[in-house]
Amino acid sequence: MAKTIIRVPASSANIGPGFDVLGIGLNLFLILELEVDPLLASTDKFNCSISYEGEGSENVPLTSDRNLITKTALFVLRCNGINQFPKTTKIHVKNPIPLGRGLGSSGAAVVAGVMLANQVGKLGFSKQRCLDYCLMIERHPDNITAAMIGGFTGSYLRKLTDCEVALVHQPLDEMLAPHAPAIQAPLDIGTHVKYNWNPAIKCIAIIPQFEVPTSESRQVLPTEYSRPDVIFNLQRLAVLTTAVGAEKPDPQVIYNSMQDKLHQPYRKVLIPGLTEILSGFTPQSHAGLLGICLSGAGPTILCLATNNFERIADDIIVRFKKEGVTCVWKLLEPAVEGATVENL
């Protein structure tokens, strides 16, 4: 039986000043092993049997209309005139991306779901068209773009027409519900670029052992910002996107460019020790460190560094421990290719 492997990277969004704009695809991959076997029996209403290992295995639902990956795939299939998976679709999910930690697990699940639909429904979508569907579901483009395209990306969403707004801005649960009306994703919702990245720069993820759902972490943010705060971030964003691609990365420039006034200061209420960690770890205190920020909506801390990885991670873990928080850490690097589909 032919097998298809869909691989989607984790991602770290924002990277300091790039709230809802920047993302890095990381080499920690959500993997879907897919087979379609007409002789296989399944009790699933939509013909998809799911098995799952790794992060989330205790809680993630395994019926196709409730699991985020297959729910997304069913939505995309339905939007394209197909009401169920082909008989019988079997997927095995291997997930090393921790859930609710700011490493883009939901973005990866949505990207995987859209690529799954593209594959089983033979829809023939390009990555750009797949992005349209992804961006209807996860409505900030930073994780989705980094996971789909790979590397260090910047993206924005275009202004939608009134009709498109009515289609897209429905509550997500209603849009993905199995009997909701089929809709076509507006074309070219997102625009992205991929920046240069000096491969000597690695990403250290220090991952606290508690979850911060992204929806809750967005609720603590203000709805309006002052002009000085917006300018503060824009200036740093402009410098950071070029500074990490330089032949000789400048630690002080990168460190200063990763400062933020739009999301991190507000998220400290959800993450014990956040302010102290972000201000206490510098290129001066830790040789090799280039910059430090909250990864996505948190609680993971992302450090960019060229060496001294273990020392940097251990010291942050000790600092979190003072707050009663235990962590694990991973040394990662940009996943340059983004999401891939391989037919074996």
Ligand SMILES: Nc1ncnc2c1ncn2[C@@H]1O[C@H](COP(=O)(O)OP(=O)(O)O)[C@@H](O)[C@H]1O
């Ligand atoms: N592999 C997966 N399979 C099914 N659902 C997933 C998967 N990964 C993430 N999710 C869903 O996404 C939620 C986490 O999303 P979110 O709060 O945005 O955090 P993150 O920062 O990890 O993206 C999980 O609670 C779960 O509902």
Ligand SMILES: N[C@@H](CCOP(=O)(O)O)C(=O)O
């Ligand atoms: N820009 C978003 C990014 C959320 O990323 P996640 O990995 O935490 O889902 C935000 O900061 O809310």
